[in-house]
Amino acid sequence: MTENKENLCESCGFQLDETEKSLNNNLCNACTLNSTINPPFESIVCALADGFFMKRIxxxxxxxxxxxxxxxxxxLPYWKEAEDQWVDLKDLKNGFLTTFEKCRVMRMISSRISVAEKSLFAQNPPDIFISHSWNGPDKELVDPLVKALKKKGYKVWYDKDIGLKPGELEKYLKDAILKSKSCVAIICKEYFKGDYTRLELEMLFKHKEKKHIIPIWWSDVNSDYLKKQAFCGDQILKSAGISWENCNKDISILVEKLHSYLISSQESEIYNIPIYKNTPLMKYLNIVRENQSPFIRSKSIPTIPDIYDYSKIRVEVDKTVFRSIxxxxxxxxxxxxxxxxxPGSGKTHTYLAYLNYRDNDENIRYHEIAKKCNFIYISAALEDDIFKHIYKFLIKQIGKKGIKDFAQKFTEKYSKKTKAYKKSVFGDSTEQLIKEVIRIYPGIFTDCVKALIILGLKGKHALIAERWLVGEILTKEELDLLNITGNLTESDIILAMLKLYTENTENINVFYFDDLDIPFRLKGEKALQIFMFILMRLYNELRNMVIIIASPKKIWPLLLDQFDIALRSRCEPECELKNLSFMDAKLFYLKKMELFWEDHHLKFLEDLSSSLPNKYQFFPLNEEIIKKINNKAxxxxxxxxxxxxxxxxxVLTSNFN
Structure with missing residues (x-):
């Protein structure tokens, strides 16, 4: 194999993850089913046709x-050397997936198309649509301009990037223009002669606001020439344009001017800034300026309660979760x-909302259920030992007090169940009780049982047992005092400890796994496979628990592909967080501002109902701005x-400067 400098799969064009790169065959796991088969030509062609060219383009x-x-x-390089495996185009139209392996390759590639972020399959809509003539004198400008815009960080829709030829645009041109935030049309005399460039220009002015259309005038056009063009010439003159001549024919100058236009056009869509100077509202605006904005934190943090719960986006989610509990x-x-x-739809906030249900009785039905639950938040594992990672989060949230309480209840429970009850009550040695409980939990559970009972009976080595149970590394001498063989670091022993905990707590244990995009983004699909294998072991081997896996929608197909048939059949229905409606957005904004005024002991709402017009209820913004912001978001x-x-x-900058 030749050196792959772009780190792309030579069979399908996807970015290779670190594990795939290490194989040194320049092929991804999707094409080869984790190196078990050769890439099937039919599956790859059809997956890209559907997932990329139809759904993406x-x-x-x-x-x-x-x-x-x-x-x-x-x-692509792999198929150039494997021409004997090609399937004729006409044969592909008549059905082709004859084996399970070929179907699975197509499914895996389709999943990767929906999540790829570092290849040409990225899903975010383009910032800029480039409209240009294929035969005009400006063609020496277009390629360098596109390259410079990409270097500036813009996502550019450019027909040559995907191998399109003149005459192939008509079927999907409208959709590409609609999805782009702004459109740049490079105007020359030849531009007005082409059927497809005229079609593009017509669509631009039909479907985009003028502020989002930025013409670049080539050297052979000027205002006099445009005035003579019956087709859109007048509209081009009314749009903010940039002259190539006035940029001294310098790409860098052109790009900076374009950048300024693009920022201005996209911000003006939202910000029609209200001015409150010389009004009674300035005293309230000054309070906003002098204090931290109630909207300063946009991302929920699992250890910090959210002040306000926007619960309407998860009505169906809550029903599913609490029915399962x-x-x-x-x-x-x-x-x-x-x-x-x-991302940003409220997955971490949902966990915090369940803690709020547990601690407050505003929603009495969910409160009664939630107060009988232990909610354990677990950020997706980045460590090699995922069981250790899970246990660390458990201990972090229940704390040393939680492990002490559990050890005491565990000891009391099995003292009453075994023949060692009377002996342990009257202060006899712990050895008999340990021996009796090990009959119930033998083998891999032995060390865990010993530590729990030593701590539960508060013997002279209880502090050492506590340190062992919270995952601290003990010396050999300390382990010998407990008569324990090793530290709580081995995956099987940690799983045994988790089993003892979940089976012997009165409450339902709700393990809430979040941030699953992190291992995928940093370590690739292989990390998800390992993670899901661990979750399947938890599901199959532990009782008295509910596992919630908060997953970005785009990587869920990859996770689902790791499930065995049994788990697939028993998995609860997928539930999805909804977007904020305009009404939700208004209520959310108003509630946050109401809490802000209350925190600062201000009577803004009373003033609003008496001396201030009702149109200021959304102060310091207004209802129109809230609507535009929610649409933008x-x-x-x-x-x-x-x-x-x-x-x-x-608003603060405009009113105080």
Whole structure:
């Protein structure tokens, strides 16, 4: 194999993760089913046709998408050397997946298309759509301009990037223009002669606001020429344009001017800043300026309670979770709940909301259930030993007091159940009780049982036992005092300890796994496979618990692919966090501001009902701005909070400068 400098799979074009790179064959696990088969040509072509060319690029014609995919795949390095394995395009249209392996490869590639962030399959909508003539004198400008914009950090839709030719655009051009935030049209005389460039120009002015259309005037056009163009010439003149001549024919100058236009056009969509100078509202605005904004924190932190719970986005989620907890209360069987949501949709906030249900009785039904639960938050493992990582989070949240209480209740429970009851009550040696309990929990449980009973009976080595149980590393001498063989570091012993804990606590244990995108982003698909294997062991070997796996929607197909048939059949239905509606966004904003005024002992709401007009109820913003912000954030809570905070900062800047 040749050196792969771009670190892309030579069979499908995906970015290779670190594990795949180490194999030195330049092929990804999706194409080879984890190095068990050779890449199947048909599966790869059809997966890319559907997932990339149709769903990502927007081609509506399946035959055209299949053709584009076939052309792309046959030009990849692996397939250039394996021409004997190609399948004719006409044969691909008539059905082809004849084996389970081929179906699975297609499914895995489709999953990767939906999550890839470092290859041409990235899902975020483009910042800029480039409209240009293929035959004009400006062609020497377009490639360097696109390259410079990408270097600046913009995501650019450029037809040449995906191998499109003139005449192949019509079926999906409208969709590409609609999805792009702004459109840059490089205008020359040749531009007005082409059928497709005229079509693009017509669509630009039909579907985009003028502030999002930025013409670049080539050297052969000026205002006099544009005035003579019946087709869109007048509209181009009314749009903010940039002259290539006025940039001294320097790409860097052009890019900086474009950057300024793009920032201005995208911010003006939201920020029509209200001015309160010389009004009674300035005293309240000054309070906002002098104190921390209530929207300063856009990301929930599992150790810090959220002040306000926007519960409407998870009505169905809550029903599924608490119904499952009730079922586990009845039969003690472990249940597995997939909770899906995009980044910033409120997955960590959901965990905090369940703690709030437990500690407060505003929602009495969920409070009665939640107060009988131990909610354990576990950030997705980045350590090699995932069991150790899980146990560390458990101890972190229950603390030394929690492990002491558990040890005492465990000891009392089995003292009463065994023949050692009277002896232990009257202060006799712990050895008999340990011996009796080991008959119930033999083998791998032995060290855990010893430590729990020593701590539970508060013997002279209780402090050493406590340190062992919270995961501290003991010396050999300390281990000998406990008559324990080793520290609590081996995966099987930690799993045994988790089993003892979940089976012998009165409450239901709700393990809430979050941030699953982190191991995938840093270590690739292999990390998810390992993580899901551990979760399946928890599910199959532990009782009296509910496992909630809060997963980004885009990587859920990869996780689901790791499930065995039994777990797939017993897994609870997928539940998904909803976006904020405009009404949700308004209520959320108003509640946060209400709490802000209360915290600072201000009577803004009373003044609003008496001396101030009701239109100021959304002060320091207004209802129109809230609506635009929520539209811009697409209902994503985190993005909404960030944009609200930024807008308040702009209000302060505009009113106090």
């Amino acid at each position: 927007g081609i509506n014609d399946p035959e055209l998408a299949l053709k584009k995919s076939w052309e792309m795949v046959t030009n 009730e079922s586990t209360m009845r039969d003690l069987s472990t249940r597995f709940i997939p909770l899906l949501g995009s 697409e209902g994503n809570p985190r993005q909404f909070i960030k944009l609200v905070n930024n807008t308040i900062e702009k």
